[in-house]
Amino acid sequence: MIVGLGFDLVEIARVERLLHGKGDRALARLFVEREVAYATARARPAMHLAARLAAKEAAFKALAGSESARLIGWKDIEVVSRPGHAPELVLHGRAQQRAEVLGVRRHWLTLSHTDTTAGAVVVLEAD
Numbered sequence: 001m002i003v004g005l006g007f008d009l010v011e012i013a014r015v016e017r018l019l020h021g022k023g024d025r026a027l028a029r030l031f032v033e034r035e036v037a038y039a040t041a042r043a044r045p046a047m048h049l050a051a052r053l054a055a056k057e058a059a060f061k062a063l064a065g066s067e068s069a070r071l072i073g074w075k076d077i078e079v080v081s082r083p084g085h086a087p088e089l090v091l092h093g094r095a096q097q098r099a100e101v102l103g104v105r106r107h108w109l110t111l112s113h114t115d116t117t118a119g120a121v122v123v124l125e126a127d
Contacts, residue, residue, distance in 0.1 A: 008119065009054060035052050054118050068094065068097070076093040105126055
C-alpha cells in the first residue's frame with residue numbers, strides 16, 4: 001500500500017547561483033558529505049545537487065501530514081548513489097521517525113534531469 005508520494009523539480013541554474021553565492025555554507029546546510037563528494041566528482045556538480053534537492057523535497061512531500069514532519073531537516077534525507085545501482089534514499093533522524101509512524105517498509109526513488117531542470121519522484125510503501 002502506498003502511504004506517501006512526492007514529486008519535485010529544481011532548476012539547475014538556481015543551484016548554480018546558490019553555489020556561486022553561498023558555496024560551502026550552502027553545501028554544509030543542505031547535503032551530507034557523501035552527497036557532496038558524489039556531486040563534486042562529476043562534470044556538472046550543480047546538476048547532481050539539483051537532482052538531490054528535488055529528491056529531498058519530494059521525500060518531504062511524501063512524508064508530510066503531521067506537525068513533526070515539518071521539522072524534518074535537509075540532512076535527514078540522503079540520496080546515495082552506488083555504481084551499477086539506482087539511486088536510493090536513506091532516511092535519518094526525524095525523517096526515519098516519520099517513516100516509522102507511517103509504517104514505511106520500502107521507498108522508491110527515481111531521478112531525472114535535462115540540461116536545465118532536475119526532477120525526482122519518491123514513493124513510500126507500507127505492508
